[in-house]
Amino acid sequence: MFQSLRWLFLLTYLLVMSAIFGASSTAIYIFFSRSLEQQLNDRLQILAEAAIPSLRIIKSRGIQRLDDELPWQELFRHNQSLEWFNPKGKLLAKEGKFFANSSLSQALVDGLQEGFPILQQQGQVRTFSIAVYTEDRDKTTLRLEGYIRASESTQDLIWKLDQLRSGLIVGGVTVLLLSSISGIGLTWLTLQPMQRNLRRLKHFTGDVAHELRNPLTAISTTVDLLRNSPEELSLTQVRKLAIIDRANEQIIHLVEDLLFLSRANIASDRLDRDFNFAPIRLEELLQDLVERFEPQAQSKQIQFTPHLRTGIVVKGDSHKLSRLFSNLLDNALKYTTDGGRVALFLEQEQRFAVIRIEDTGIGIPPDSLPLIFQRFWRADAAKSEKDGLGLGLAIAQAIVQQHKGEIKVSSRLGAGSSFRVLLPLDAQA
Numbered sequence: 001m002f003q004s005l006r007w008l009f010l011l012t013y014l015l016v017m018s019a020i021f022g023a024s025s026t027a028i029y030i031f032f033s034r035s036l037e038q039q040l041n042d043r044l045q046i047l048a049e050a051a052i053p054s055l056r057i058i059k060s061r062g063i064q065r066l067d068d069e070l071p072w073q074e075l076f077r078h079n080q081s082l083e084w085f086n087p088k089g090k091l092l093a094k095e096g097k098f099f100a101n102s103s104l105s106q107a108l109v110d111g112l113q114e115g116f117p118i119l120q121q122q123g124q125v126r127t128f129s130i131a132v133y134t135e136d137r138d139k140t141t142l143r144l145e146g147y148i149r150a151s152e153s154t155q156d157l158i159w160k161l162d163q164l165r166s167g168l169i170v171g172g173v174t175v176l177l178l179s180s181i182s183g184i185g186l187t188w189l190t191l192q193p194m195q196r197n198l199r200r201l202k203h204f205t206g207d208v209a210h211e212l213r214n215p216l217t218a219i220s221t222t223v224d225l226l227r228n229s230p231e232e233l234s235l236t237q238v239r240k241l242a243i244i245d246r247a248n249e250q251i252i253h254l255v256e257d258l259l260f261l262s263r264a265n266i267a268s269d270r271l272d273r274d275f276n277f278a279p280i281r282l283e284e285l286l287q288d289l290v291e292r293f294e295p296q297a298q299s300k301q302i303q304f305t306p307h308l309r310t311g312i313v314v315k316g317d318s319h320k321l322s323r324l325f326s327n328l329l330d331n332a333l334k335y336t337t338d339g340g341r342v343a344l345f346l347e348q349e350q351r352f353a354v355i356r357i358e359d360t361g362i363g364i365p366p367d368s369l370p371l372i373f374q375r376f377w378r379a380d381a382a383k384s385e386k387d388g389l390g391l392g393l394a395i396a397q398a399i400v401q402q403h404k405g406e407i408k409v410s411s412r413l414g415a416g417s418s419f420r421v422l423l424p425l426d427a428q429a
Contacts (some may be wrong), residue, residue: 006187006426011416013183014176021175025168032164035156041119043080044128048117048150051082055132055146058084058093079153085146098153100127112147124158127151219248260395276317279426282346282353284310285322288343292327298336308346312353315426316403324399328357328419336361336416348425352405355421364411372409373397 013031089104089171100122104112111118120127129149133142134291149334223245224311233241245362290306314321332342336359373393398409403423411417 006296009187009190010183012244013186014179017179017183019170021172025172027166029168033161036160040126040152040154041128041377043356044119044126044150044152045117047080047082047152048128048148050385051084052132053149055084055148056081056134057119059086059146072425079156081151083149083151085147085149087146089147093330096151098125098151100125100149104129104147104149109147109371110150113144116329121154124154125151127155179321198346212251216248216252216255218246220252223248241417260398277315278318279313279428280316280318282312282314282320282321282423283310285318286325286344286346286355289322289325289329292326294331296330296333297342300333300340301334301338302332302333302339303341303368304344305341306344306346308344309348311345312348313426314353314403314423315428316423320399320402321423324421325355327359327396328421331392332357332359332361332417332419335359340416343389349422352422353425356418358416358418361415363413363415364409365413366411369385369411419427 073282079098081094081098083094083099084092085104086092089106089109091103102122108118108129112129115131117130120129127149128151129147132145134145135141136143139354173278207307223241225236226241227245265311270280285306286306290304329344331344336342340360342357342359345354345358347354373396397407398419400423405421405423407422408421409417
């Protein structure tokens, strides 16, 4: 139980840490990527606006005069470029190494004439285009001089983002490794007191159950002695002794069940020394149970049908396995109404012996199926109709687990239930 809890706590801790780091990494990546892109856009805008005076020079004297008269060229980076266009969008000159693959389209020209700059991404080149206007001599109207397009390669931006992603991935792996190490320690520290206290509680339960045996045995012996002298008792006293005997027998069964579960839980992490494992022919064990429960089935006119395959051998404790299947058969017959059906199957699937017990009883509500193996749990219908303590299925599950097997249940309310037990075959049989 604690092994599964350790894994559950550790996985939960790692999932929480992964979610926190993942959200933080995503936020950091988005922030830096947007910041780098904004810096790129700002650089292009500054370069385009700084080149505005050069458009008139290029139109009048050509690009050769730029080196002498334009100190703004110091703004050029090795991966930036400039293009100058006339009012019709025809290329006049260009400077740099990285350019957009297309010229100014008519749609782009129309957009620039509206007075707004246009930012575009073409492949690995980011462009920033603006329209250049000058005032007429009357200073009342603006005349379109042309267009300027600044470009810059985004290879450097992509490289920085790749480096950022790589750093975040390496950081994430490191965080997960450190979280795993710290999570193992935290899980151990968290569960150690719980495990120690539960072990003490189990020992206490076993000790109490053991100590209760002596007075209960004394009560049972006294009742038997009194019943052996009926001439000294009145009819009322005989009935009271019967009530005492039934109550005492019920308490004895409860004590034995609690003692068994306590021992089974204490030995959950090691082989239970009380188990006497030996090869068992299951059809013989189950046939004995069929003969034992046949009278109970006949008393309720229940059709009790065994379907037992021969030659199936498992390694286990015959007494414990007999108790396991007795609990399941007793429940099936107890909660099947008169005239119903109970079937017992013994089959083989690959390396497992499969024992199925099917009935047409009252069934189990779907929301109760995950709870049926808990101690002292009983369905409402079972509480109202039959006696019982709610330990039978918990004991059955404990025995199955001690035999490295598995128990499953399917049920429909009002239609019946099916219990399926899988036990590993004896490898030496």
